Amino acid sequence: MKVSDVGERAIVEFARRICKSGPRVKVGIGDDAAAIDIDGKYLVATTDMLVAETHFPRGTTAAQMGLKAVVVNLSDIAAMGAEPLGLIFSVGLPRTLSVRLVKDMMREMDRVARSYGAYVVGGDLDESDEIIIAGAAFGLAKKGRLLTRSGARPGDLIAVTGELGAASAGLKILLDKIPVRGYERLVRAQLEPRARVKEGLALANSGSVTSAIDTTDSLAANAWQVSRMSRVKMVFDYEKLLIDPAVKKFSHSRGLNVDDFALFGGEDFELLFTVRPSGWKKVQRAFRRLGTAVTLIGRVSKGRGVFIRRRGEMKKLPDRGYEHFV
Amino acid sequence: MKVSDVGERAIVEFARRICKSGPRVKVGIGDDAAAIDIDGKYLVATTDMLVAETHFPRGTTAAQMGLKAVVVNLSDIAAMGAEPLGLIFSVGLPRTLSVRLVKDMMREMDRVARSYGAYVVGGDLDESDEIIIAGAAFGLAKKGRLLTRSGARPGDLIAVTGELGAASAGLKILLDKIPVRGYERLVRAQLEPRARVKEGLALANSGSVTSAIDTTDSLAANAWQVSRMSRVKMVFDYEKLLIDPAVKKFSHSRGLNVDDFALFGGEDFELLFTVRPSGWKKVQRAFRRLGTAVTLIGRVSKGRGVFIRRRGEMKKLPDRGYEHFV
Numbered sequence: 001m002k003v004s005d006v007g008e009r010a011i012v013e014f015a016r017r018i019c020k021s022g023p024r025v026k027v028g029i030g031d032d033a034a035a036i037d038i039d040g041k042y043l044v045a046t047t048d049m050l051v052a053e054t055h056f057p058r059g060t061t062a063a064q065m066g067l068k069a070v071v072v073n074l075s076d077i078a079a080m081g082a083e084p085l086g087l088i089f090s091v092g093l094p095r096t097l098s099v100r101l102v103k104d105m106m107r108e109m110d111r112v113a114r115s116y117g118a119y120v121v122g123g124d125l126d127e128s129d130e131i132i133i134a135g136a137a138f139g140l141a142k143k144g145r146l147l148t149r150s151g152a153r154p155g156d157l158i159a160v161t162g163e164l165g166a167a168s169a170g171l172k173i174l175l176d177k178i179p180v181r182g183y184e185r186l187v188r189a190q191l192e193p194r195a196r197v198k199e200g201l202a203l204a205n206s207g208s209v210t211s212a213i214d215t216t217d218s219l220a221a222n223a224w225q226v227s228r229m230s231r232v233k234m235v236f237d238y239e240k241l242l243i244d245p246a247v248k249k250f251s252h253s254r255g256l257n258v259d260d261f262a263l264f265g266g267e268d269f270e271l272l273f274t275v276r277p278s279g280w281k282k283v284q285r286a287f288r289r290l291g292t293a294v295t296l297i298g299r300v301s302k303g304r305g306v307f308i309r310r311r312g313e314m315k316k317l318p319d320r321g322y323e324h325f326v
Numbered sequence: 327m328k329v330s331d332v333g334e335r336a337i338v339e340f341a342r343r344i345c346k347s348g349p350r351v352k353v354g355i356g357d358d359a360a361a362i363d364i365d366g367k368y369l370v371a372t373t374d375m376l377v378a379e380t381h382f383p384r385g386t387t388a389a390q391m392g393l394k395a396v397v398v399n400l401s402d403i404a405a406m407g408a409e410p411l412g413l414i415f416s417v418g419l420p421r422t423l424s425v426r427l428v429k430d431m432m433r434e435m436d437r438v439a440r441s442y443g444a445y446v447v448g449g450d451l452d453e454s455d456e457i458i459i460a461g462a463a464f465g466l467a468k469k470g471r472l473l474t475r476s477g478a479r480p481g482d483l484i485a486v487t488g489e490l491g492a493a494s495a496g497l498k499i500l501l502d503k504i505p506v507r508g509y510e511r512l513v514r515a516q517l518e519p520r521a522r523v524k525e526g527l528a529l530a531n532s533g534s535v536t537s538a539i540d541t542t543d544s545l546a547a548n549a550w551q552v553s554r555m556s557r558v559k560m561v562f563d564y565e566k567l568l569i570d571p572a573v574k575k576f577s578h579s580r581g582l583n584v585d586d587f588a589l590f591g592g593e594d595f596e597l598l599f600t601v602r603p604s605g606w607k608k609v610q611r612a613f614r615r616l617g618t619a620v621t622l623i624g625r626v627s628k629g630r631g632v633f634i635r636r637r638g639e640m641k642k643l644p645d646r647g648y649e650h651f652v
Contacts, residue, residue, distance in 0.1 A: 001424065001425040001426070002421065002422050002423065002424060002425065003419050003420065003421055003422070003423045003424075003425060003428060004421035004422065005425070006425055008451050011419075011425070011428060011451055012449075012451060014425075014428070014429055014432060015432050015446075015449060018429065018432045018433055018436055019432065019435070019436045019445070019446040019447070020436060020440065020445070021445065022440070022445040024411065024445075025412070025445050025447055027447075028445070028446075028447045028448065029446070029447065029448050029449065031448075033448060034412060034414060034447030034448040036411050036412050036445075036447065038364075038367070038369075038411070038466060041364070043364075043369065043411070043412075043464065045371075045412060045414055045447070045448065045462070045464055046414065046448060047414040047415065047416045047448065047449060047450050047460070047462055048416065048450045049416030049417075049418060049450050049452050049458075049460055051418060051452055051453075051454055054452065054453060054454075085350065085362050085364070085369070086351070086360060086362050086369075086371065088360060088371055088372065088373040088462060089373065090373045090374065090375030090416075090460040090461075090462075091375075092375060092377060092458070093329050093337075094329065095328065095329055095330035096328050096329070096330065097328065097329045098327065098328060098329075099327040099328065099329060099331070099332055099337070099340075100327070102329060102337060102340070103340055103344065106340060106341050106344045106345065107344055109345070110344050110345045110346060114346065114348070119345070119346070119347065119348040119350075119351050119354070119362075120341075120345040120354075120355070121345070121351055121353075121354045121355065121360035121362065121371070122354065122355050122357075122359060122360040122371065122372060122373065123338075123341060123355060123373060124373050124374045124375050124460075125334050125337055125338060126375050126377055126380065127377075127380060128377055128380075128458075129455070132375075132418070132454075132458060132460075134373070134375055134416040134450075134458075134460030135416075136371070136373055136414060136416075136462035138369065138371055138464060140364060
């Protein structure tokens with residue numbers, strides 16, 4: 001049996017079963033990040049590896065690679081409701097790579113990390129055939145404030161930050177070499193994403209958010225993860241989804257299905273979360289202060305799976321999203 | 327200017343200059359691991375990436391790769407005098423790799439981590455042409471107990487744990503396809519190293535150890551790092567070095583220079599440290615309890631560089647060691 005026969009999810013499941021937990025391990029393999037009890041607080045840690053050929057569309061600059069390596073890791077910290085502290089990077093570089101590009105990459109890593117209140121504090125260098133950036137981020141979460149994928153309960157509201165679909169539409173434009181004009185923002189969403197760090201902290205501090213996950217794979221696939229880990233049914237209301245207007249325009253003009261971006265497109269790095277109805281107003285107020293859009297898109301109920309209500313009809317959403325590991 | 331023109335050390339130096347420090351950053355880029363002040367303690371974090379083609383001699387099993395990925399990271403935690411808590415791994419796997427090997431690797435990672443009191447708590451999977459294991463480890467160090475590379479002072483004694491040269495002699499045997507018989511221990515030292523975690527904690531708790539580093543690159547190269555970062559001169563006494571007897575036997579039988587292993591060979595993962603003379607007895611006693619050899623091999627003095635006294639003659643040691651990044 002080969003790796004390609006079983007796929008990423010099965011391998012993660014093996015890892016989850018094989019790796020035993022310890023007395024201080026609050027959250028182990030299977031969430032956005034791990035959480036370890038360090039007396040009074042949780043140390044939250046995550047790792048994400050980006051491999052140039054697989055993860056970066058041609059034309060991505062070294063600075064954009066650096067930016068994305070920081071953001072994908074901080075996004076996981078944000079999804080746990082933790083305050084980021086530091087980042088460390090194991091970087092594989094081809095011998096023939098220009099030193100100027102390496103410096104551009106480092107400068108951007110430093111700048112972006114600091115813009116989120118975190119610091120690049122260490123790393124390891126290796127030689128490799130293509131650029132590999134394996135980042136790890138760590139932060140602190142308050143006890144009782146940790147956001148996981150497993151706390152959603154029937155009756156909770158489902159909400160998501162920002163607008164949907166821009167990053168994957170941007171990827172489509174880049175991969176298919178579609179003229180960028182008019183869609184600059186979509187391409188930028190793909191190449192220069194941001195992490196919802198302040199938003200994650202606001203959710204944690206609200207005290208009424210029961211689960212959270214960042215939309216790395218897709219709204220559908222990440223909702224499926226919450227459904228499986230919380231053992232609940234997630235029901236979306238299609239009409240309530242806040243889809244990026246440029247994504248709609250792009251889809252219509254090209255005869256593409258907007259759902260492929262809004263529901264099944266990855267890398268928006270928004271926060272999909274569930275919240276007790278009594279806490280929704282407070283979350284809304286916090287987001288107004290942050291200037292970040294947040295939309296109620298559905299409700300948690302008993303059962304399993306992810307469903308969407310559209311023109312009165314209820315359909316099961318396929319567990320499909322953007323995965324780098326095929 | 328290309329990466330290969332400037333080399334690893336120059337790139338690390340760029341990173342050190344580019345990445346700004348923050349108020350909580352006690353130790354940033356340039357030491358075995360980073361240390362961040364988290365109120366009352368230091369969070370210590372490190373990352374090390376292993377790339378199959380570069381880091382593992384042909385014939386290394388998947389389990390041995392897993393073991394080494396854990397040990398190289400914990401060794402950095404040990405060198406800071408920290409207690410390890412957890413490990414996370416970004417792993418790149420070829421599509422055609424056998425799932426059984428992946429499971430072997432994971433089982434060994436879990437087993438080895440736990441044998442040091444740490445847990446594998448998370449990871450990321452990607453597709454890659456060869457096996458890539460980017461690990462990150464984190465732990466806690468007590469305030470006032472952190473061991474860095476920069477605290478050595480003139481008058482301190484220099485000591486090192488264990489015996490020298492086995493891992494690099496083992497590597498030579500594997501790379502040159504020399505019959506292993508009689509040298510099984512050397513080959514095992516290469517393929518299945520251990521981290522000096524308890525020893526690092528004992529050094530930290532002694533209260534008199536002024537600097538520490540793990541001998542990843544070589545005794546010489548790692549001493550040079552201490553010399554540069556502590557701004558001192560390190561003087562070794564050749565006669566006092568505890569060289570692995572099998573390394574001596576192997577070198578003599580093959581007409582090889584034993585110094586190439588004992589002084590310039592990498593991956594022994596011993597702890598090279600400096601200690602105030604008044605604290606040496608206590609360190610010795612602690613190591614007797616641990617059952618780990620520890621040897622006084624020299625003295626710190628004013629000046630810079632690494633020197634060795636041999637048959638009354640003093641020579642400067644070249645700053646040479648085993649580096650994966652050429």
